[in-house]
Amino acid sequence: MTIRRKLWISVLAALALLLPACSSAHSDRIVVGSKNFTESFILGELIAQEIEARTHLQVERRFYLAGSYICQQAILAGRIDVYPEYTGTALTAILKESASGGKSGDKQEVYRRVKSEYERRFGLTLTPAFGFNDTFAMEIRGEDARRSNIKTLSQAAAFARQWRAGFGYEFMERPDGYRGLAATYGLRFAEQPRIMDLGLLARALKDHQIDLAAGNATDGLIPALDLFVLEDDRHYFPPYEAVPVIRQQTVQRHPEVVQALAGLAGKISDEEMQRLNYAVDGQHRDVKEVVHEFLSSKGLVQ
Amino acid sequence: MQPEAASPVIEFWDVSYRVAGTQVLSGFNLKVRSGETLVLLGRSGSGKTTSLKLVNRLLTPTSGEIRVKGVSNAEGDVIRLRRSIGYVIQDVGLFPHFTVEKNIGLVPKIEGWPEDRVRARVLELLQMVGLAPDLASRKPHELSGGQRQRVGVARALAADPEILLMDEPFGALDPLTRDELQREFLLLQQRLHKTVLFVTHDLREALRLGSRIALMEAGRLVTVAEPREFLRSTDPSASAYVRAFGDGLESAANRGTS
Amino acid sequence: MNVFRFMWQNHGQVLELTLEHLRLVGFSALFAMLIGIPLGIAIAHRPRFNKPVLASANIIQTIPSLALFGFLLPVPWLGERADRLAILALTLYALLPIIRNTYTGIRGVDPAVVEAGRGMGLTESQLLFLVELPLALSVILSGVRVAVVISVGLATIAAAIGAGGLGEFIFRGLSMVDDRVILAGAIPAALLALLADFGVGWLERRLQPR
Numbered sequence: 001m002t003i004r005r006k007l008w009i010s011v012l013a014a015l016a017l018l019l020p021a022c023s024s025a026h027s028d029r030i031v032v033g034s035k036n037f038t039e040s041f042i043l044g045e046l047i048a049q050e051i052e053a054r055t056h057l058q059v060e061r062r063f064y065l066a067g068s069y070i071c072q073q074a075i076l077a078g079r080i081d082v083y084p085e086y087t088g089t090a091l092t093a094i095l096k097e098s099a100s101g102g103k104s105g106d107k108q109e110v111y112r113r114v115k116s117e118y119e120r121r122f123g124l125t126l127t128p129a130f131g132f133n134d135t136f137a138m139e140i141r142g143e144d145a146r147r148s149n150i151k152t153l154s155q156a157a158a159f160a161r162q163w164r165a166g167f168g169y170e171f172m173e174r175p176d177g178y179r180g181l182a183a184t185y186g187l188r189f190a191e192q193p194r195i196m197d198l199g200l201l202a203r204a205l206k207d208h209q210i211d212l213a214a215g216n217a218t219d220g221l222i223p224a225l226d227l228f229v230l231e232d233d234r235h236y237f238p239p240y241e242a243v244p245v246i247r248q249q250t251v252q253r254h255p256e257v258v259q260a261l262a263g264l265a266g267k268i269s270d271e272e273m274q275r276l277n278y279a280v281d282g283q284h285r286d287v288k289e290v291v292h293e294f295l296s297s298k299g300l301v302q
Numbered sequence: 303m304q305p306e307a308a309s310p311v312i313e314f315w316d317v318s319y320r321v322a323g324t325q326v327l328s329g330f331n332l333k334v335r336s337g338e339t340l341v342l343l344g345r346s347g348s349g350k351t352t353s354l355k356l357v358n359r360l361l362t363p364t365s366g367e368i369r370v371k372g373v374s375n376a377e378g379d380v381i382r383l384r385r386s387i388g389y390v391i392q393d394v395g396l397f398p399h400f401t402v403e404k405n406i407g408l409v410p411k412i413e414g415w416p417e418d419r420v421r422a423r424v425l426e427l428l429q430m431v432g433l434a435p436d437l438a439s440r441k442p443h444e445l446s447g448g449q450r451q452r453v454g455v456a457r458a459l460a461a462d463p464e465i466l467l468m469d470e471p472f473g474a475l476d477p478l479t480r481d482e483l484q485r486e487f488l489l490l491q492q493r494l495h496k497t498v499l500f501v502t503h504d505l506r507e508a509l510r511l512g513s514r515i516a517l518m519e520a521g522r523l524v525t526v527a528e529p530r531e532f533l534r535s536t537d538p539s540a541s542a543y544v545r546a547f548g549d550g551l552e553s554a555a556n557r558g559t560s
Numbered sequence: 561m562n563v564f565r566f567m568w569q570n571h572g573q574v575l576e577l578t579l580e581h582l583r584l585v586g587f588s589a590l591f592a593m594l595i596g597i598p599l600g601i602a603i604a605h606r607p608r609f610n611k612p613v614l615a616s617a618n619i620i621q622t623i624p625s626l627a628l629f630g631f632l633l634p635v636p637w638l639g640e641r642a643d644r645l646a647i648l649a650l651t652l653y654a655l656l657p658i659i660r661n662t663y664t665g666i667r668g669v670d671p672a673v674v675e676a677g678r679g680m681g682l683t684e685s686q687l688l689f690l691v692e693l694p695l696a697l698s699v700i701l702s703g704v705r706v707a708v709v710i711s712v713g714l715a716t717i718a719a720a721i722g723a724g725g726l727g728e729f730i731f732r733g734l735s736m737v738d739d740r741v742i743l744a745g746a747i748p749a750a751l752l753a754l755l756a757d758f759g760v761g762w763l764e765r766r767l768q769p770r
Binding site: 029036060062063064065066069070071072073074076077079 | 572573576580640641642643720721722723724728731732735736
């Protein structure tokens, strides 16, 4: 029956179309992902250029994935091989464990916990951290810090009565935000903290409208506006160490990648990350250039 | 009255059929003899088509029994039953996606006949129903109404069944073609001597083709008679039928051509 | 044009995302056919059930796709892998056209043909495979065509939950505020939909019983 034969031909043709889509193995290619904000983008490019410099592998970039969940799905499905994540985010958002303020502990401990859980549950692993902690940053003006010789939050608590604070909406609402912080450090301000748009906080601080703000530790504006980040000496905030997350399969197939990534371990301090962020966000420089410059300056690439 | 032939091929024993609150058939008793053409005559709604479908179990009786070749058709495999009976319907129902050859040869094929035997049989049947052999590769939509029904008959005869059920097979054809096919049916019957149960509302056709006519009305059998006797029947329903059909019926009853 | 230069420069990724897209659409279409066609045949033969089945498929279609993705995310096993979830959701959306067209196609077969077939002694499965399905095939395929074209479009939304495919270019392009990236996803997706429409349409015409 020719009709039946035609049917079989079309079924086989459809299946043939599915076949290449089935195998998603990257032979000599590493796919690097990143989330959709500047810092993640920079870290992704760092990973990509380092792999390109240190190995013979071809690197494909798949940046601007919209968030941790999307990146997690992509790496689990093998669509990306490696991407930069934060230990604190991995702990709370992906492993769904609590990291309530005060009990979050040691960054080594958090790193170890995330690494072992990722290996056990997802077939993923972490290479050593980049070296900076993009956690919540309590910022004051540089001049104030120097004048009163304040370095830590505990020290700052003494001055709180004379200060006005400004925070973003989320920081005010989160239980592990302002409330926990105030309790941990016994902070009491002159008035209720002002709730402002995140983008306006740094400006308001500079213009003396507020005296203390909550931002990100690696925000590029910190050095640019001469702001000072108070040390969280009581470890209230969980660590958000930036780390490369990589598939164990990729590690097995291309161990040279791990070596290349190890080269980045601890190479970026909080300040250096701030400067990199500012170069891209503030000075609108090309990310590839900024990253290349940085790597050369560190002798990680010629 | 004709002497009783050897055991009847189809028997209706007190058959009733009821559906959706309507009594379509009641207390139907009839025996169809081997080699005869028994015509079920009646108007629409008289139950004649229902009776036909009860033979090959397209319908199941509400009460009573139908026996085919002495065995109740409620026992045994219904598929085997149907394959041993030829079935021709008014709308023909040829498979539009099959050629004439495939249509005719379907039952032999699924019965496992070798291909060359099927082919030979198809050609034989085409010749038997008066169709040119080159029509074998045509599709039904390329044929005229008359040609299609000839294929329908050929298809029904393909596996050489003993019994033929025919439900107003020539009803949808124009009078000339109908006349032609009726004439050829008679010739075929003379040759093949199949046992035929033939449904029609047309008295002329019944007189011409039937060896006996069974008149049905409102689900009951009214009278059974040979054609010439039917014309002279004193039964009120029969004579009403005869009157309705007007003149020139004698020649039909004599198997004449019109 | 900028877009085409960008696509050429990144042709590896374009190809990969296209294959991912095809995988999502291909599997969901396959599953929808494996479930929908038998279901359509069943309700065509037992019209008593056609209302509940068709109504259920209709309700599923009414749910906005992104909302359906959202509902399924917390489900264990399913929610863990976005592509599983996406394939399930896409399968559900493809069901209605396939079930409905199978039902219509089978019921559209000339009853005289079915009666003749049954009277001749064809078994129910012979009737289905030799007569009903070949005659209904063209209509069934037209339902498959609609389902596939819908799937190609819906699969672009699946990228929002991390299932990959050409939608990823679109979402990334939106984040980056880069038209070329958006179009690098939108253009192939549109082309795929057109291709599916023409391809299955061609098959429909070739397989018409006449």
